[in-house]
Amino acid sequence: MTTGTVVIVGGGQAGAWAARSLRDLGHAGPIVMVSEERHAPYERPPLSKEILLGTGSADELTIHSHEELAALHIDVRPGVRCTSLDREGRRVILEGGEQLVYDTLILATGGRARRLDLPGVDSPRVHTLRTLDDAHRLRAALTGEPGHVLVVGGGWIGLEVAASARALGAEVTVLEAADRLCARSVAPDVSAALLDLHREQGVSVRLETSLTALQDQDDRLRVTLSDGTQLECQHLIMAAGLVANDELAVQAGLQCANGVLVDRQCRSSDPHIYAAGDVAVMETSLAGTRMRLESWQNAQDQGMAVAQAIMGQDVDYCPVPMVWSQQYDQFIQISGHVHAGDQWTERRTSTGILRFYLDATGTVVAAIGMNAGRDFRFARQLVERKARVPAAVLADPGQPLNKVASTAITA
Ligand SMILES: Cc1cc2nc3c(=O)[nH]c(=O)nc-3n(C[C@H](O)[C@H](O)[C@H](O)COP(=O)(O)OP(=O)(O)OC[C@H]3O[C@@H](n4cnc5c(N)ncnc54)[C@H](O)[C@@H]3O)c2cc1C
The missing domain is CATH 3.50.50.60 (FAD/NAD(P)-binding domain)
Structure with a gap:
């Protein structure tokens, strides 16, 4: 159990999951979430889809309502911007001058449209x-x-x-x-x-x-x-494109490179400050690269990983990128690093198409599904497990993908 004060700057998806997970994992100390937006934390993917089309409502996007957060004793400050950090005094300064002292700080400030x-x-x-x-x-x-x-x-x-x-x-x-x-x-x-x-x-x-x-x-x-x-x-x-909201970190002298650099425990160059979501620059499954992942999956997973790290768990966050998009009647899903592929092969599924990208060693480094249905799940497993599967097998719809995934040789 931990008891210090955790301040989270940013009340979006990563911030909300970090706060929620800290409570789920037994953090007993104060949690304060400072959020520039007035809304309770919400998911953004439907903004360009259901919300623009008028087929979805704002309520359906909410991750945790203000009431749910209050019930978890998470002190949310909606509509308030954090203007600077004082790392030496471990304080965040809010617009209006209020100062919050932290033991641990999470930067989950996301990004803004360029x-x-x-x-x-x-x-x-x-x-x-x-x-x-x-x-x-x-x-x-x-x-x-x-x-x-x-x-x-x-x-x-x-x-x-x-x-x-x-x-x-x-x-x-x-x-x-x-x-x-x-x-x-x-x-x-x-x-x-x-x-x-x-x-x-x-x-x-x-x-x-x-x-x-x-x-x-x-x-x-x-x-x-x-x-x-x-x-x-x-x-x-x-x-x-997106501009990372890393100004607070830059001004406070944290190591940044178009986002806040974090290690596999999601910790910044200051051991008391973590970062998660669109603002964080991290190692990913492609060895030797560091990048920001602007995706729903990362915001949720890294928000949870930050909480685990703060709670002293053994965290090794080095994700396989995962993103999806919906355009007209096409549901597109991408797992892994497409650019790391030297060759690709394609399989027709009962509903659409799956493309697999393999590197020079024959390892599946990425998969793209276009209306691929449930088969994408197994394609994603092959990417996450760094499986080696002959291209001919991947392309053959006669070989059920769940079996291919469960029997593949993995790294
Ligand atoms: C239109 C749209 C469609 C998308 N579609 C998809 C999709 O189909 N699939 C997919 O995988 N991903 C999609 N994404 C990406 C996904 O939504 C983001 O990766 C995710 O929201 C990132 O979460 P986050 O918590 O890091 O940042 P955010 O959700 O941006 O939250 C950051 C919050 O911090 C606040 N903040 C910033 N600075 C301060 C400050 N100084 N003080 C106080 N608060 C501050 C911001 O106002 C914001 O509320 C989409 C994004 C958008 C915008």
């Missing part, structure tokens, strides 16, 4: 999508006046917003500066499949094109693209 530095980006017709309030504003804009919607960024969030905007009746253009979609997380063949999917749905996708200027003309935006094209649109959505 905004392009262009004149005109403050127009109410320019949106980003990170919070529930953003999603409500964007839905009101899209349902009030769908018109032409320009999405800047062809990553997962941009593509999900494009799919939802199409479903709401908007004409949609996606700009992507790279030469393919989702280039950071998938191989070229999957980028090509995503491009086909969106073009089939009537989205105009312009690759190797960026936004160079925009002008608010009251009832529309006039934009100029890098190839000189001029377009008009009713709404523009910036989906150009």
